[in-house]
Amino acid sequence: MASPAKAAPKAPAAKKTAAPAAKKPVAPAAKKAAAPAAANRSAATGSNPAVNVQPILNQQNHAPAPIQKYGTVTQRLPIGLEDNVRLGSVTMLNQMLADTITLRDMYKKHHWQVVGPTFYQLHLLYDKHYEEQAVLVDSIAERIQILGGVAVAMAADVAELSSIPRVPRDREEAPVQVSRLLDAHQRILKNCHDYAKKSDDAGDDGTNDLLVSELMRTNELQVWFISEHLVESPLTRAK
Numbered sequence: 001m002a003s004p005a006k007a008a009p010k011a012p013a014a015k016k017t018a019a020p021a022a023k024k025p026v027a028p029a030a031k032k033a034a035a036p037a038a039a040n041r042s043a044a045t046g047s048n049p050a051v052n053v054q055p056i057l058n059q060q061n062h063a064p065a066p067i068q069k070y071g072t073v074t075q076r077l078p079i080g081l082e083d084n085v086r087l088g089s090v091t092m093l094n095q096m097l098a099d100t101i102t103l104r105d106m107y108k109k110h111h112w113q114v115v116g117p118t119f120y121q122l123h124l125l126y127d128k129h130y131e132e133q134a135v136l137v138d139s140i141a142e143r144i145q146i147l148g149g150v151a152v153a154m155a156a157d158v159a160e161l162s163s164i165p166r167v168p169r170d171r172e173e174a175p176v177q178v179s180r181l182l183d184a185h186q187r188i189l190k191n192c193h194d195y196a197k198k199s200d201d202a203g204d205d206g207t208n209d210l211l212v213s214e215l216m217r218t219n220e221l222q223v224w225f226i227s228e229h230l231v232e233s234p235l236t237r238a239k
């Protein structure tokens with residue numbers, strides 16, 4: 001910090017003495033010598049001492065209180081809904097979110113682990129449904145934030161909250177995979193009907209619309225597409 005302040009006046013002084021004393025051919029040489037000297041000073045002292053470019057790391061280790069606790073509704077956006085209505089919808093939607101994240105991840109697991117003669121079509125179908133469930137996850141979480149709540153997000157919290165039975169780590173046969181998925185879909189759909197009725201009664205039309213138009217319709221369609229894989233049907237000769 002002290003060296004640039006001391007060094008700064010020296011540079012113009014050197015130029016002043018060099019200019020009148022020296023003839024024309026000498027002046028460029030003096031400039032050449034001055035330029036590296038300035039570069040050396042910049043490298044040694046840094047550019048602008050008022051700006052520290054080092055990120056302030058590890059702030060999580062001494063964080064103050066969180067902005068908002070999970071399970072509360074504190075941000076009141078002007079959307080025409082009372083606090084008790086928002087809190088009721090947020091509670092329902094977090095349950096729906098935990099179950100939908102779980103179903104989404106079941107689809108990816110089964111996409112990787114599927115075996116057998118229907119491998120190709122199930123491999124592709126599972127991934128299509130995974131992508132569609134991922135869209136639903138985002139819609140539910142953002143609805144929770146709009147309502148002033150806090151969306152559940154991390155795997156450990158999702159596992160605690162989800163109503164879908166834990167899926168084993170093991171690789172399972174395709175019909176078992178499909179049966180698990182259908183059970184998860186049905187649990188979600190039963191909650192959809194229940195929550196749609198409650199949100200309608202409470203006057204939360206936006207949540208009701210999300211539940212009916214997006215969640216219910218998408219889950220019903222996916223149930224159809226995977227259910228057909230459990231129907232025994234002759235491939236080449238009708239019985």
Ligand SMILES: [Fe+2]
Nearest residue numbers: 111112123127
């Ligand atoms: Fe893949």
